[in-house]
């Protein structure tokens with residue numbers, strides 16, 4: 001009668017994939033346990049196995065404890081499941097250690113499956129290669145499973161060369177061994193060796209293909225990845241997600257969306273990893289409409305909004321200039337980890353909202369999340385964008401003592417930038433000299449930037465020289481220095497720097513501006529005539545300039561145009577900066593009162609910044625512009641950066 005009861009649970013347990021369901025069955029069985037004096041170990045094993053694979057593997061261990069209260073003894077099948085549970089998180093490793101002692105006492109420590117599970121736990125989870133090696137050495141016969149666990153453990157510990165030694169020593173390699181080796185090389189970004197092993201493999205399965213695809217993704221080789229992806233005889237959701245991640249990392253938005261379409265047509269169901277990639281590609285490009293579309297897709301397809309996915313959404317909305325929606329999602333996250341906090345803090349930082357960033361930092365601390373490097377880099381850069389000297393200096397001083405985060409060169413860089421922007425160049429130099437590490441190029445760059453704003457050519461000469469020797473190929477540095485000389489009428493020096501640049505064959509990074517219209521991204525470069533509506537766009541630009549001239553007395557900053565001293569390249573003197581083309585296009589295609597959003601890859605120049613302010617007033621439009629450094633919200637003739645960028 002009793003065994004009949006359990007018999008009734010068996011098929012249920014076997015088919016059970018849903019952890020809630022499993023918990024229900026577990027509860028029911030436990031309720032009956034008092035009546036079951038000697039439940040057979042088989043039933044326990046099935047249940048332990050289910051729990052180990054479920055959402056809270058720790059329950060497998062508590063069941064094991066109740067098993068020990070009975071007269072049933074664990075067998076060689078019980079322990080691999082339990083060790084699997086202990087390997088689900090490094091916090092359960094201590095339980096694994098005491099389990100190891102039980103195993104030795106039961107005399108089951110020579111079972112190859114138990115040995116292999118132990119090796120896996122020690123090496124792959126506890127990152128304790130030595131203990132893994134000890135178990136491995138005790139194996140009487142080295143079975144392939146044990147070799148594979150050792151191999152996998154070494155790979156997970158980043159010991160790729162040791163892993164290769166193990167791989168080469170293996171007498172009998174199975175497909176898992178080969179795949180582990182490919183995956184190992186892929187993880188460390190050694191595509192050449194990964195490919196070599198892949199090509200040598202006697203027969204490949206889906207995991208092999210996915211591993212090599214992962215290698216191409218890791219190295220950012222989009223074309224190589226696509227070749228592999230197309231060659232694959234079969235694809236699963238991992239293959240699709242890897243290819244999408246590859247596009248997301250390289251910012252190939254159109255390709256990502258095409259592939260996403262293809263994925264759905266091929267009947268593969270998108271997962272949270274899929275939409276994380278889709279959201280990040282939108283964030284990277286500032287493509288709000290597409291981002292919103294993906295967000296809707298997530299809701300409609302009931303994809304679980306876990307912390308990682310929600311954080312990606314926070315980042316996307318912040319980067320697309322929708323900070324209030326970023327907040328909504330952020331505050332709805334139940335388990336906010338430090339990454340979620342960093343996303344919202346970095347989000348407000350690029351708006352220059354330093355007080356808000358500081359407030360969030362306090363809130364983060366109160367919530368028990370621990371701030372890291374990135375948190376402070378974001379808060380300090382917010383202080384820098386807001387010109388908050390006192391707060392910035394204070395934070396740099398107290399971050400180690402109060403928050404336990406050692407200031408790095410980028411943190412000093414933020415405060416040096418802050419001081420330099422404020423014209424406190426001497427203090428900036430002093431701080432730089434007191435740094436415990438060598439200043440890097442961004443630190444020198446921050447000083448030079450301060451010289452530009454405050455026309456200090458004495459410091460600029462010295463700083464500029466150092467910077468050009470540190471980064472002789474960085475076009476922006478030459479541009480900035482010649483810009484400084486020009487602004488204080490040292491024309492000869494300005495043109496000397498320009499010709500230095502030409503002689504070294506350094507060309508400027510082309511400035512591009514993007515604007516999204518009905519989900520399509522339109523990209524413009526300076527003087528661009530390639531857009532199908534090019535003619536209309538230029539006409540609109542002339543019309544806008546005329547109207548601004550008449551109504552608010554706008555005249556272009558010809559000094560900058562003639563000297564070509566801004567960051568953005570111009571084909572010829574009269575050509576037009578990319579954001580001017582983008583805004584003209586935006587005015588042509590959006591209705592009255594609609595917000596226009598522009599994403600720019602370089603720092604916006606003074607003339608374009610001025611023009612945007614005037615357009616916002618005369619055309620009564622809000623313009624949100626993200627440049628390389630921060631957001632500008634133009635409204636009623638003013639900018640949120642208060643001309644401080």
Ligand code: ZN
Nearest residue numbers: 577605607608
């Ligand atoms: Zn410009």
Ligand code: ZN
Nearest residue numbers: 632639641643
């Ligand atoms: Zn601005």
